[in-house]
Amino acid sequence: MSSNETAPTNYLNADYGVRSWLFTVDHKRIAILYLIAVTFFFALGGLMAVLIRLELATPAGDLVQADVYNRLFTMHGVLMIFFFLIPAIPGVLGNFLIPIMIGAKDMAFPKVNLASWYVYMAGGLFAAWSMLHGGVDTGWTFYTPFSTAFSNTYVISTAIGGFLAGFSSILTGLNFIVTVHRMRAPGLTWFRLPLFVWSLYATAIVQILATPVLAITLVLLIAERAFRIGIFDPALGGDPVLFQHLFWFYSHPAVYIMILPAFGVISELVSAFARKRIFGYRVVAAASVSIAVLGFLVWGHHMFVSSQSPYAGVIFSLLSMLVAVPSAVKVFNWTATLYEGSVSWETPMLYALGFIGLFTIGGLTGVMLATMGIDIHVHDTYFVVAHFHYVMVGAVLMAYLGGLHFWWPKITGRMYPIFWSKISALLVFVGFNLTFFPQFLLGYLGMPRRYHAYPDEFQVLNVLSSAGATVLGVGYLIPLVYFFWSMRYGKRAGDNPWDAFGLEWETTSPPPTFNFPATPKVTLEAYDYTGRAEARLARTQPVRSSP
């Protein structure tokens, strides 16, 4: 496609220059800012993972020393969780799509939206500064009293980074809630909302109610470390288990801040590529909200061996298993949507199907870990590492990539190479399983996490895992290349390349600055492919004159 062809005015060509991007209040441009930032932090966190897997290719600790290894896995966790997984889908896809999906011109608070990106970047700067000065070695969980009394690394600056990233997350959540409440187009009732909007609404509830507790906890940690105010350190009269309660009160719901938006993406993909209304729409929407609420009641399952009372452990164990119910509802409903659907194997759908399989494994091993007897056996082993990577990478990252492939033509107006995208989806799926499935076995055999050396008998499985990480890395690199390529050389996508249902496909690709020429009126239920087909047919049929 010739680049001389004049494109209609859209959010990308409405204005030019760095200032027009850095001071933009357009939710779509802010989404692009988030896209660039989270990609950078993902690459940085990925680099740490590469070094970790390289070290673990041999049993001896021969590539890095133990304390460097501690810093590597800590910074990998901090970067991936606070600066990639939490902001990725809400910041990029949520920011871009929520106003368009509800027929609005922008977010309710466009300037707050931009502020959220700056606060996030400030947090990122603190984390990056800490890394450049030698990093932090506490693990991403900052457990006390090691973090407040013993660690000689950059705990405070990293904690400030997490604190700021948290506030960015709160601002995003606040904006989503107000936008969904106040700015829906005429006719767009709550139960006509796309499930992606429902899932981000549920996510926003978690962001607003849980994140302040992280902020408080990190402030208390800094107060103890900097000023020796006794809160968590027993030597100062504090209680280290209190830190774990406060930390996990945020950090377990944070898992749902990551996974709920992913659920939303998958609902969109499955419906679009099965050409069917999602099976049990209302139940899937309600499942998002119930996961958000139940997710607050389960944090103690991270603390079964922390000297927490076994009675509290039993309560947490039971409550944790309850979360499996709405999660399973979603998996069953996506599967039921496929039944008798007109399924097509486009790239986003490959990611969605991969997601369903990997999330099922991640979720079911979660139920195993919620069982105290099993958890005590595999606690702090690679079994846990494998479990949460199946959820965080297998599920969230697959959904993020699936969503990015689905909406890329809308975001850029260009299409990426289909062949390569399918190859990379396959590589990601195979590479992921090769990386993390052996870790279930390693953990069950007793290999503890967070050590840079291990006994010889674990080497075969570790080499498999490292080899898988290489495949996975290639699977991530290919989209990075062709997404860049497509921005200039990709075929023009058209407004609705997938013939999908939803307001975002009604506007041009890329959308104009205020999304629609006029506020749309919604007359159909969500994903009403049948209704849409009938409406199209009615439009093309000549009006019969009465006899």
Next chain:
Amino acid sequence: MSERHHVTGLAVYLAVFLALMVFTAVTVWASFVHLGPFNDLVAMAIAFTKATLVVLFFMQVRHASRMAKITVVAGFLWLAILFGITLTDYFSRGFLG
């Protein structure tokens, strides 16, 4: 938007301020009365009442929309979840003997 705002008179604010001062004095006085474990309970009850006054009058939640009220209640409900479930741990640690 401003037409719908309920205007609270200065007298109400002064009365609430006075009530807060009185409760503060009561807190100080109660701390000198020996009530055993009930000292904590009394102090917490007074603090709760004062906080409620601040939220209802100074933060104007009394005349706020139903949505704002739900938001405030949710915040405190979640705080109760944090405290309540954490205390199930602390209170039951000794059960095993």
